[in-house]
Structures are given as structure tokens and as C-alpha cells.
Amino acid sequence: MEHVAQHRSSEPQTIVRDTTTTITINESENKNGNQINLKIDELYIQEKNSSFTSSNGASNDSVSLAWRNLSYAVTNPKTKQKTNLVHEASGVVKPGEVMAIMGPSGAGKSTLLDVLAGRKNPKLTTGEIYLNGKPGQVKYVSTYVMQEDALMGVLTVRENIQFAADLCFPSSYSKAERKARVQAIITELGLDRVADSKIGTVFVRGVSGGEKRRASIATQVLTLPKIIFLDEPTSGLDAAASYNVMKAIVQMARNYKLTVVASIHQPSTETYSLFDKLCILGRGRTLYMGKREKAIDYFKTLGHVVPAYSNPADHFLYLINSDFMTDRTQAEEHITQFSDSFENSDVNKLLQEEINTLIEQHKETGTRIISSSTTHRYQHSFLQQTMILVRRSFLNAMRNLLVFWVRIILYVALGLLIGTTYWQIGYNQANITERLSSEYFSVAFLSFMSIAGIPGFLEERLVFQRERGNGFYSVGPFVLANTIISIPFLFIISGSFTAVTYSAVGLHNDGKNAILFIVYMFLCLNVAEAMVCFIASIIPIFIASLAITAFANGFWMVFAGYLVRPPNISKGWKWAHYIDYQKYSFETILYNDLKGLNFNCERLNDTSSDRMYNCFYGDKSGRSATFTGEDVLNELGYTNIRPALWTVILIAMAIIYRLAFFAVLRLRKNHS
Numbered sequence: 285m286e287h288v289a290q291h292r293s294s295e296p297q298t299i300v301r302d303t304t305t306t307i308t309i310n311e312s313e314n315k316n317g318n319q320i321n322l323k324i325d326e327l328y329i330q331e332k333n334s335s336f337t338s339s340n341g342a343s344n345d346s347v348s349l350a351w352r353n354l355s356y357a358v359t360n361p362k363t364k365q366k367t368n369l370v371h372e373a374s375g376v377v378k379p380g381e382v383m384a385i386m387g388p389s390g391a392g393k394s395t396l397l398d399v400l401a402g403r404k405n406p407k408l409t410t411g412e413i414y415l416n417g418k419p420g421q422v423k424y425v426s427t428y429v430m431q432e433d434a435l436m437g438v439l440t441v442r443e444n445i446q447f448a449a450d451l452c453f454p455s456s457y458s459k460a461e462r463k464a465r466v467q468a469i470i471t472e473l474g475l476d477r478v479a480d481s482k483i484g485t486v487f488v489r490g491v492s493g494g495e496k497r498r499a500s501i502a503t504q505v506l507t508l509p510k511i512i513f514l515d516e517p518t519s520g521l522d523a524a525a526s527y528n529v530m531k532a533i534v535q536m537a538r539n540y541k542l543t544v545v546a547s548i549h550q551p552s553t554e555t556y557s558l559f560d561k562l563c564i565l566g567r568g569r570t571l572y573m574g575k576r577e578k579a580i581d582y583f584k585t586l587g588h589v590v591p592a593y594s595n596p597a598d599h600f601l602y603l604i605n606s607d608f609m610t611d612r613t614q615a616e617e618h619i620t621q622f623s624d625s626f627e628n629s630d631v632n633k634l635l636q637e638e639i640n641t642l643i644e645q646h647k648e649t650g651t652r653i654i655s656s657s658t659t660h661r662y663q664h665s666f667l668q669q670t671m672i673l674v675r676r677s678f679l680n681a682m683r684n685l686l687v688f689w690v691r692i693i694l695y696v697a698l699g700l701l702i703g704t705t706y707w708q709i710g711y712n713q714a715n716i717t718e719r720l721s722s723e724y725f726s727v728a729f730l731s732f733m734s735i736a737g738i739p740g741f742l743e744e745r746l747v748f749q750r751e752r753g754n755g756f757y758s759v760g761p762f763v764l765a766n767t768i769i770s771i772p773f774l775f776i777i778s779g780s781f782t783a784v785t786y787s788a789v790g791l792h793n794d795g796k797n798a799i800l801f802i803v804y805m806f807l808c809l810n811v812a813e814a815m816v817c818f819i820a821s822i823i824p825i826f827i828a829s830l831a832i833t834a835f836a837n838g839f840w841m842v843f844a845g846y847l848v849r850p851p852n853i854s855k856g857w858k859w860a861h862y863i864d865y866q867k868y869s870f871e872t873i874l875y876n877d878l879k880g881l882n883f884n885c886e887r888l889n890d891t892s893s894d895r896m897y898n899c900f901y902g903d904k905s906g907r908s909a910t911f912t913g914e915d916v917l918n919e920l921g922y923t924n925i926r927p928a929l930w931t932v933i934l935i936a937m938a939i940i941y942r943l944a945f946f947a948v949l950r951l952r953k954n955h956s
């Protein structure tokens with residue numbers, strides 16, 4: 285095989301190779317003006333030659349994974365009893381091999397996968413993990429593909445992968461090179477046909493489940509990490525889709541000598557036949573670890589012949605399943621028998637020898653894969669990470685019905701409702717209550733409606749979690765991008781709401797006051813939005829965060845100072861009033877409207893008295909025909925409103941919620 289790879293130089297380049305598929309990128313797309321014809325392994329070779337390091341900082345040499353006497357034990361806090369979720373496991377997976385961890389539900393598949401991937405608490409882990417025969421840190425050479433598809437539904441397959449590529453490849457890669465890499469992985473995972481189709485949302489029918497899973501995998505293996513861990517990559521897929529997903533993974537492992545470990549629940553016969561190795565677990569114990577094609581013979585030596593025409597995977601799982609044994613001791617013995625048999629088997633002896641040989645072979649040679657630094661290096665600066673995320677969030681918001689358009693429509697509809705309900709309330713004292721109500725409901729309803737942003741936020745958060753886990757960017761750029769993107773969006777909402785409400789109600793008829801109304805609505809929504817992000821980051825479960833945000837907004841509505849006026853709020857709840865963002869929003873809007881307005885008192889027709897007017901507010905002598913907006917504020921107890929200070933408080937509250945949102949994500953990251 286011939287590889288010529290030098291497209292990073294300024295000279296025109298030719299890439300000659302013996303594969304059938306090449307990807308042609310338009311000349312104009314290459315910043316050097318050169319045509320690029322690449323396939324994924326060509327890029328891989330180039331990276332190797334140019335000391336490419338993956339996003340995790342690892343070199344591109346193949347890496348074997350071995351583990352010996354690996355246990356993971358948890359202690360029951362009540363009984364103080366220790367339980368081994370993984371017990372004395374050993375195994376080897378070599379470059380180009382795919383190993384499936386199989387076992388019934390609760391067997392410890394995910395736990396073993398997580399322990400191998402370095403995602404579990406190291407204090408609870410004992411045993412050794414070797415990379416190329418030397419103890420090493422797996423996370424620097426691996427990627428972990430989560431079970432959930434973390435993609436943006438309104439973006440196409442290509443766009444999702446492209447944004448991941450923009451984030452995980454250094455800026456030294458030209459746009460055309462990144463595009464070539466994206467196209468290569470699309471081809472590699474058999475996604476060409478649907479590359480420009482949207483992933484799909486509740487509103488838009490998108491690609492199939494299997495295609496979505498492959499797209500999700502593509503976003504996570506772009507850098508060709510040397511070891512790939514996949515948590516149930518076929519869960520929720522039918523047999524054909526599962527086979528296609530696994531086939532694509534196996535193909536990649538073979539082509540690029542990647543070491544792949546996947547937990548699999550119940551593979552079909554076809555999918556099962558794709559694996560090179562099997563690790564069968566039962567109650568955390570190893571019941572078989574070795575070559576897939578030797579498993580049938582091994583179980584035969586134990587007296588368990590796989591019936592003709594049956595799926596070996598099904599048969600093994602059926603054999604070892606003790607879940608429905610009512611006697612716990614009997615169930616335990618059942619598993620112990622299998623694990624003891626394996627421990628004393630020739631297969632295990634060969635496995636131990638293989639691990640020993642691997643360690644011996646690399647004793648004198650090879651370098652230890654371990655990070656020299658505890659701090660992670662990202663491919664882009666903080667600012668660049670933020671800008672890429674802003675671009676993606678913008679595209680997502682513009683296309684996402686739920687994030688943008690539905691919310692705009694809802695806010696405008698709410699504006700119309702308030703505008704028509706309080707239509708031209710005028711300047712008579714009888715309508716003061718309605719005037720205040722229209723302002724209170726503007727604040728309260730719009731704040732409440734911020735819950736509509738939860739689904740979109742949770743989708744983005746899932747993508748963030750995956751990308752953060754893969755070291756694409758840090759928490760700061762995500763929070764900052766989320767904040768930046770919300771600003772124009774909230775201004776548009778505030779502006780369109782004001783456009784349909786302000787004049788319809790007949791609020792303070794002055795351009796300056798109308799603009800200030802938009803600003804105050806914006807400040808209010810800005811806090812509401814930040815609070816939503818904070819709550820949804822603490823509880824990233826749709827129904828739960830919806831309920832808690834609704835409760836929080838209901839709570840703030842009570843203490844905003846309209847349903848109960850400030851002087852009448854009981855002492856015990858005063859604190860709530862002072863930390864209530866709706867109070868500051870409502871009061872600034874109220875002040876902005878009432879200050880400088882005059883209202884008409886009721887004219888009395890009683891000629892026998894010198895009282896000509898009945899005024900609810902202001903001068904009650906009966907001689908004044910009007911009262912001022914300030915009179916209303918004073919008499920209702922809205923004293924000491926300081927718009928400038930309230931504005932600062934609202935900005936500070938938004939910043940505090942955003943910082944809390946940042947802290948939650950940081951803590952969760954550290955925790956995981």
C-alpha cells in the first residue's frame with residue numbers, strides 16, 4: 285500500500301493510494317489553494333508522520349489493553365458490607381480487535397467498561413491495567429462512547445460531525461482539511477446517503493435509529509483514539525441496525541488498528557459473529573474471557589453444547605442467568621461454578637500467559653502512556669472554543685422550533701392576550717388596578733414561559749456532556765456561549781412582546797419609556813433564563829426540571845409585590861421579596877410607566893359640597909382633578925424604587941445564576 289501524504293505543505297500535493305474511495309474537496313475550500321483527495325487512513329498516516337496528537341494528547345501508535353486481577357468494590361453504607369461489582373477480572377484486547385462484554389442485566393458489564401476506561405473511582409478499584417504492557421492512563425488514549433445519542437436534532441448528520449471536528453482538531457487544520465476528515469468518517473461509517481439529512485426532532489422526522497447511532501459514534505471517534513469504549517452501542521436498535529453499527533465499528537478497528545471494547549446486552553447471531561473476543565460476566569465474575577470462536581468449545585468442555593441453529597450469545601446468557609433462581613445461595617453457587625471452572629481452565633491459563641508475555645515484551649522497550657501534566661490541553665483557545673459553540677448554538681436556535689420560533693410565537697400570543705385584555709386602559713383612576721395588572725402579568729407570564737427553553741437546553745447539555753468528556757472544550761466556553769446566544773434572542777422576545785402589548789394597553793406614551801420597557805423585560809427574562817439553566821443543570825431530567833422551575837417561578841410571582849403589596853408581606857417572607865428578580869423587574873416597569881403621568885379623578889356632581897372630585901390617590905381634598913403616577917406608587921407602598929440600582933441588581937442576579945450554573949457543571953465534571 286502506498287501512501288503519500290504531504291498536504292500540509294505549501295506545495296501542490298498529490299495523494300496516491302490503492303483504495304477505491306477518495307474524497308474531493310473543492311479547490312476553493314482549501315486555504316492553500318490546493319486540491320485535497322483524502323481518505324480517513326490517509327489523514328491518519330499524515331497525522332502520524334506529523335506527530336499528530338489526538339484531542340486527548342496521545343500519539344497515534346496502536347495500543348493494546350490488558351488488565352489483571354481487576355476488582356471494583358462498593359461498600360453498603362448501612363451494613364458496611366463490601367460487594368465486588370467486578371471480581372478479579374483479567375483480559376487482553378489487541379489493536380484491531382473488538383471485544384464484547386456480555387452478560388445478563390446487572391452482571392457488571394457497564395462497571396467493567398467504566399473501570400477499564402478510568403471512569404470509576406480509583407479508590408474503589410484494585411488490580412492492574414496495562415497499555416502496551418505497561419501500567420498507563422487509559423483516558424489519554426481512549427474515547428468513551430455513551431449509550432445515549434448526543435446530537436443536535438435540527439442539524440444534519442454532516443453538520444453535527446463538522447462541529448465536532450471544528451472543536452476537536454487544532455486550528456492548524458484548514459477548513460478544507462477538517463471537511464475532508466468529516467467526509468471520510470461519514471463514508472467510513474456508511475452515512476453518505478443521509479449525510480445531509482437532519483438527525484430529527486419531535487417535529488422533524490430524521491434519520492433512522494441506526495444511522496443516528498452511527499452519526500453519534502462518528503462525532504466521538506473523529507480523532508481516531510487508539511482505544512474506543514462503547515457502552516451498549518446497539519441498545520434500542522433492531523437486529524439489522526445493530527449489525528450495521530457493529531460492522532462499521534469493526535471495520536474501523538481493523539483499518540486503523542484500534543482497540544475496541546463494547547458492552548453488549550443481547551447480540552443477534554450476525555452481530556455476535558463480528559466480535560473477536562468475548563468477556564462473559566455473571567454477578568461481576570468472569571465466566572469466559574477469550575476468543576469468540578473458542579467460546580463454543582469451551583462451554584462444550586463444561587458439558588453445555590450450543591444447540592444447532594441457535595444463537596450462541598443467547599445460549600450463553602441463558603446458561604449463566606441466575607436471576608430467576610429464588611434461592612440466593614443456589615444462584616450464587618450457579619455463578620461460582622462457572623467462574624471456578626473458568627479460573628481453572630486452559631483458556632484462562634493461556635490468557636494469563638498472554639498477559640505475562642505482553643508485560644515481559646514491553647519491559648525493556650516502549651514508553652509508558654501517562655500524561656506528563658495534570659492539566660488538559662485543548663485544541664483551541666478559550667475564545668475560539670466559545671466562538672465555535674456560539675456558531676453552533678445560533679444555528680441550532682434558528683432552526684429549532686422549540687428553542688426559538690415556538691417561544692417567539694408564544695410570547696407574541698401572550699402579548700396579544702395582555703394587549704387585548706387591557707386594551708387602551710386610559711388615564712382614569714378606575715383603571716389603575718388594570719394598569720398595574722397588565723404590568724405584573726407581563727413580568728410574571730413571560731418569566732414563567734422561560735420553562736419552554738428547558739427541552740432545548742437539555743439537548744445541548746447532553747451534547748456538552750459528551751464533548752466535555754472527550755476533552756473538546758471546557759465548561760467556561762459552554763456557559764459563556766450559552767449566555768452570549770441568549771442575549772439577542774431575549775432582546776427579540778422582549779421587543780416583539782413590547783411591539784404587540786405596549787401601545788395596545790396604552791402604557792406611558794413616549795418612545796424612551798417604550799425602549800426602557802423592552803430593556804426591563806429583557807433584564808427580567810435574562811434572569812429567568814439563567815435560572816432555568818441553573819435548575820436544569822442540577823436536575824437534567826425534563827419533567828423534574830420543568831416542575832421545579834414552574835415552582836420557583838410561582839414562588840417568585842407570589843413575592844413580586846403585586847399579589848401582596850410590599851408593606852403587607854409578612855415579616856417572615858420579606859427575605860423572599862428582596863431576592864425576587866420579579867420584584868425588581870415589576871417595580872422598574874411600574875416606575876417607568878407611572879412616573880410623569882397624570883390621572884383623572886372622578887368628577888362629583890354634588891353642588892351642595894365644595895368637594896368637586898373624588899380622588900383615590902394624591903390630594904383627597906376634593907379640589908384637585910388629577911393625581912400623579914408618583915402618588916400611586918407612594919400610596920401603594922412602592923416607595924424607594926431606584927431604577928438604576930434595580931437594573932444593577934437584575935444584572936447581578938443573572939450573573940450569579942450563570943456562575944452557579946457554571947459551578948454545577950464544574951462540580952459534576954469533577955465528580956464524574
Ligand SMILES: Nc1ncnc2c1ncn2[C@@H]1O[C@H](COP(=O)(O)OP(=O)(O)OP(=O)(O)O)[C@@H](O)[C@H]1O
Nearest residue numbers: 358369387388389390391392393394395396547549
Ligand atoms: N455504585 C453502586 N453501588 C452499589 N451497587 C451498584 C453500584 N453501581 C452498580 N451497582 C450494581 O452493580 C451491578 C452491576 O451493574 P452494571 O450497571 O455494571 O450492570 P450491567 O451488566 O451493565 O447491567 P445492565 O445490562 O442492566 O445495564 C448491578 O446489580 C447494580 O445494581
